[in-house]
Amino acid sequence: MAGAGLNAQRERITAVMRRLAKVIDGLEAPAVEKIAEEQRDDPFQVLVATMLSAQTRDAVTASASRRLFRVARTPRSMATLTPARIEKLIYPVSFYRNKAVHVIGACKQILSRFGGRVPSTMAELLTLPGVGRKTANLVLILAHRSGDNICVDTHVHRISNRLGWVNTRTPEETEQALYAAANRRWWPVINLYLVTWGQNVCRPVYPVCGSCAIADLCPRIGVAKIGKA
Numbered sequence: 001m002a003g004a005g006l007n008a009q010r011e012r013i014t015a016v017m018r019r020l021a022k023v024i025d026g027l028e029a030p031a032v033e034k035i036a037e038e039q040r041d042d043p044f045q046v047l048v049a050t051m052l053s054a055q056t057r058d059a060v061t062a063s064a065s066r067r068l069f070r071v072a073r074t075p076r077s078m079a080t081l082t083p084a085r086i087e088k089l090i091y092p093v094s095f096y097r098n099k100a101v102h103v104i105g106a107c108k109q110i111l112s113r114f115g116g117r118v119p120s121t122m123a124e125l126l127t128l129p130g131v132g133r134k135t136a137n138l139v140l141i142l143a144h145r146s147g148d149n150i151c152v153d154t155h156v157h158r159i160s161n162r163l164g165w166v167n168t169r170t171p172e173e174t175e176q177a178l179y180a181a182a183n184r185r186w187w188p189v190i191n192l193y194l195v196t197w198g199q200n201v202c203r204p205v206y207p208v209c210g211s212c213a214i215a216d217l218c219p220r221i222g223v224a225k226i227g228k229a
């Protein structure tokens with residue numbers, strides 16, 4: 001998209017983001033955002049909570065993270081736990097066995113290669129076991145205060161396509177398309193706004209378009225069935 005088309009698209013995105021900034025106030029925030037706030041943006045806890053959150057309901061992520069952090073809240077203390085202990089603490093998050101192994105592996109790498117600190121670059125974060133772009137972007141945004149990243153999970157991917165901001169097949173493609181489409185000021189909050197909207201209104205199935213505050217700005221691309229408020 002070039003020139004006038006790009007500017008018009010940016011304005012459409014800005015209009016939605018401005019409206020969402022007002023209406024998400026008071027809605028339940030995503031679990032990792034709440035953990036980041038509670039733990040004063042501690043990069044290690046943001047990293048671990050995000051690793052646990054993959055394909056897991058928010059309430060489950062929140063309680064599993066709290067149980068784990070009550071026992072260990074630094075890479076050094078967490079690296080001493082056995083996979084079985086972590087599994088027990090984080091159950092029933094999805095893939096809890098793999099995640100337990102990845103968490104311990106990440107702790108060991110953070111200690112041996114990064115002096116006990118969670119790295120602050122995408123390239124370094126991606127070398128940690130179990131860390132993909134979604135996790136790395138969220139750690140950079142929430143814990144390292146980056147304004148240069150967009151974190152795309154399934155909610156951001158789905159809603160960006162429904163809104164017609166992007167036309168993409170994967171979250172990775174959506175991330176790249178959003179860097180081109182959205183004004184930079186929105187990059188760090190796209191995840192917060194769209195995940196909150198996706199969990200409360202623009203759900204994966206049966207989105208409640210009838211009571212959606214951005215319905216007049218949304219072409220509802222690909223939405224076949226609408227839910228009741």
Ligand code: SF4
Pocket residue numbers: 159162163201202203207208209210212213214215218219220221223
């Ligand atoms: S109008 Fe429907 S599809 Fe569009 S953002 Fe709202 S809930 Fe989602």
